[in-house]
Amino acid sequence: MKGAELVIKLLEQKGVEHIFGYPGGAIMPIYDALYQSKVKHYLCRHEQGGAFSAIGYARSSGKVGVCMATSGPGATNLITSLADALLDSVPLVAITGQVSQAVMGTDAFQEVDVLGLSLAVTKHSFMVTDVTELEHTLNEAFELAMSGRPGPVLVDIPKDVQLAEVQFKPRLVEDADTAQQEFLPTVALEQARLLIQNAKRPIAYIGGGVHMADAVSQLQDFLAQSPMPSVTTLKAMGTVPPSNPYYLGMLGMHGTQAANLAVQQCDLLICLGARFDDRVTGKLAAFAPDAKVIHIDIDPAELHKLRHAECAMLGDLRQLLPAMSVPTHCEDWLKHCLSMKQQHGWRYDHPGERIFAPLMLKQLSERMPDNAVVCCDVGQHQMWVAQHMSFSHPRNHLSSGGLGTMGFGLPAAIGAQLARPKDTVLAVSGDGSFMMNVQELGTIKRFRLPVKIVIVDNQRLGMVKQWQELFFNERYSETDLSDNPDFVSLAAAFAIPGHSISRKDEVLPALEAMFTWPGPYLLHVRIDETDNVWPLVPPGAANQDMLTEKAQ
Amino acid sequence: MSTANHVLTIQTKNQPVVLERLLQVTRYRGFEVAGMEMKPMADFSGLLVTLSIVSDKPISLLTNQLNKLYDIEYLDCVESQQTQAEAGSMRA
Numbered sequence: 001m002k003g004a005e006l007v008i009k010l011l012e013q014k015g016v017e018h019i020f021g022y023p024g025g026a027i028m029p030i031y032d033a034l035y036q037s038k039v040k041h042y043l044c045r046h047e048q049g050g051a052f053s054a055i056g057y058a059r060s061s062g063k064v065g066v067c068m069a070t071s072g073p074g075a076t077n078l079i080t081s082l083a084d085a086l087l088d089s090v091p092l093v094a095i096t097g098q099v100s101q102a103v104m105g106t107d108a109f110q111e112v113d114v115l116g117l118s119l120a121v122t123k124h125s126f127m128v129t130d131v132t133e134l135e136h137t138l139n140e141a142f143e144l145a146m147s148g149r150p151g152p153v154l155v156d157i158p159k160d161v162q163l164a165e166v167q168f169k170p171r172l173v174e175d176a177d178t179a180q181q182e183f184l185p186t187v188a189l190e191q192a193r194l195l196i197q198n199a200k201r202p203i204a205y206i207g208g209g210v211h212m213a214d215a216v217s218q219l220q221d222f223l224a225q226s227p228m229p230s231v232t233t234l235k236a237m238g239t240v241p242p243s244n245p246y247y248l249g250m251l252g253m254h255g256t257q258a259a260n261l262a263v264q265q266c267d268l269l270i271c272l273g274a275r276f277d278d279r280v281t282g283k284l285a286a287f288a289p290d291a292k293v294i295h296i297d298i299d300p301a302e303l304h305k306l307r308h309a310e311c312a313m314l315g316d317l318r319q320l321l322p323a324m325s326v327p328t329h330c331e332d333w334l335k336h337c338l339s340m341k342q343q344h345g346w347r348y349d350h351p352g353e354r355i356f357a358p359l360m361l362k363q364l365s366e367r368m369p370d371n372a373v374v375c376c377d378v379g380q381h382q383m384w385v386a387q388h389m390s391f392s393h394p395r396n397h398l399s400s401g402g403l404g405t406m407g408f409g410l411p412a413a414i415g416a417q418l419a420r421p422k423d424t425v426l427a428v429s430g431d432g433s434f435m436m437n438v439q440e441l442g443t444i445k446r447f448r449l450p451v452k453i454v455i456v457d458n459q460r461l462g463m464v465k466q467w468q469e470l471f472f473n474e475r476y477s478e479t480d481l482s483d484n485p486d487f488v489s490l491a492a493a494f495a496i497p498g499h500s501i502s503r504k505d506e507v508l509p510a511l512e513a514m515f516t517w518p519g520p521y522l523l524h525v526r527i528d529e530t531d532n533v534w535p536l537v538p539p540g541a542a543n544q545d546m547l548t549e550k551a552q
Numbered sequence: 553m554s555t556a557n558h559v560l561t562i563q564t565k566n567q568p569v570v571l572e573r574l575l576q577v578t579r580y581r582g583f584e585v586a587g588m589e590m591k592p593m594a595d596f597s598g599l600l601v602t603l604s605i606v607s608d609k610p611i612s613l614l615t616n617q618l619n620k621l622y623d624i625e626y627l628d629c630v631e632s633q634q635t636q637a638e639a640g641s642m643r644a
Contacts (some may be wrong), residue, residue: 124623125569127568300619300620304612308641
């Protein structure tokens with residue numbers, strides 16, 4: 001068979017059911033091999049959208065996402081999504097066509113150095129120069145994408161390699177033993193248990209590494225056996241059930257006051273699969289200033305990178321968490337944190353008729369079906385979702401955390417809907433973000449995907465506008481979007497029904513209409529441009545120095 | 553200014569992009585290359601690269617990142633005491 005056929009046969013062998021992409025000259029042999037394949041291809045309307053759909057597919061399912069693009073502009077359009085996957089540790093395999101090796105390096109039509117471009121935005125990247133290496137390289141790509149700290153892997157395949165003849169014998173897929181017993185660091189574990197037993201004010205700081213290690217149940221067992229307050233990063237929301245009384249919510253720049261204050265007051269910070277990101281820590285030197293640190297991660301480069309840990313452990317959280325469980329002695333601290341949680345609870349008594357986005361999102365959260373997936377974009381609405389919506393699992397909340405990529409939400413929702421066809425999938429977007437990958441409405445139309453789109457529209461690039469208001473003397477440079485299109489009419493052009501609301505009393509009927517509609521639906525929610533996200537830790541400030549508009 | 557200097561001895565797979573990858577990671581992580589030597593291994597199965605690194609940051613911040621690279625087979629790090637001025641003359 002030809003190399004191009006091998007690519008598709010290998011995807012089939014690996015059990016890949018859905019891939020996302022866009023064809024073009026240098027990848028035509030692979031698209032020809034795809035024709036009538038068992039692998040279902042979803043034609044996106046921009047390669048960035050296709051790769052974000054693959055990311056949404058991966059993040060909502062725990063599987064590897066796969067996307068394809070042609071050489072040159074097809075490949076460069078993938079770059080932002082690859083960077084997004086790298087910073088959020090998403091297992092992704094990107095396959096790009098490349099011009100034939102005979103003309104590589106001649107500035108051929110649609111030729112660009114994809115391997116060079118990929119260096120900064122992938123976990124690893126390959127170029128296949130000999131068709132006999134193709135099978136091994138693709139296998140390595142899938143293994144690398146999932147192993148250790150997951151991430152994106154790119155495989156660039158010149159057209160002549162796609163057209164070359166090669167032998168390929170399909171193999172039975174063996175079930176990998178994913179529960180390999182690792183050597184446990186007994187000394188460090190004993191040190192960690194002692195630190196936990198002796199702590200008066202311990203707190204668990206939980207990151208996306210917990211669910212990526214498939215250790216959510218072990219984490220919940222750990223918190224049951226070693227009761228302590230917990231906080232999560234944006235990526236880890238849903239790891240601790242909202243019903244846990246000692247769960248204080250998200251920490252960091254727009255975290256809850258209780259979460260940030262508790263972390264600042266703790267004497268033991270147990271960092272689990274998180275990386276002391278600057279949006280979490282605020283002023284790093286003032287972060288959790290009295291705390292000793294236990295840090296567990298699968299990536300050795302994260303240990304001691306930004307904060308020295310008194311006890312650092314490299315390994316699998318599924319095995320380390322049960323081994324670290326020990327009774328705590330912090331009843332007064334638990335009471336104190338409960339008290340802070342009550343004192344700083346959210347308030348929704350917003351005056352007037354206008355829609356208050358936090359309340360609308362809380363109502364959305366309360367009415368969405370169990371196990372619904374919410375895909376966010378980036379900006380004020382993203383932070384309001386994190387603050388005011390509840391999630392039962394981190395795979396139900398997809399948000400571009402590390403890269404903060406506007407345009408993520410809509411295509412990610414497409415991927416999530418395909419990965420989980422029985423679950424309701426929502427794309428909650430801002431008016432700025434929505435327009436960044438609006439072309440993917442065409443993908444929703446083509447495949448009649450029942451994605452529910454909620455646009456929180458303040459006719460501004462809201463988060464930038466908020467910073468201009470607070471830190472740039474109200475000089476609103478290039479953040480006015482008051483010439484937005486009519487979003488309901490825009491959706492109608494893609495045969496997607498919709499409705500626009502601007503008053504509080506319209507919210508519940510509109511949500512009801514959206515959820516009862518059997519197909520895709522767009523709800524346009526107009527909010528006031530002056531609404532801001534609170535609390536906010538100003539740049540360079542310590543987390544206890546949050547700005548608040550008023551009591552939350 | 554007194555700056556820690558390190559010599560990294562690195563054995564890589566035989567991949568065409570491996571040198572760029574090493575240098576990209578080194579630059580991005582904020583370390584300065586003061587000298588570099590490269591030669592193929594005797595059996596041409598990979599490359600032997602020696603990097604002289606100047607930085608006031610802990611070298612582990614770089615070696616931990618380099619050790620993660622798929623193409624790196626082996627990495628050894630030796631500290632040498634050198635000043636920034638000496639490193640500069642070495643580059644010249």
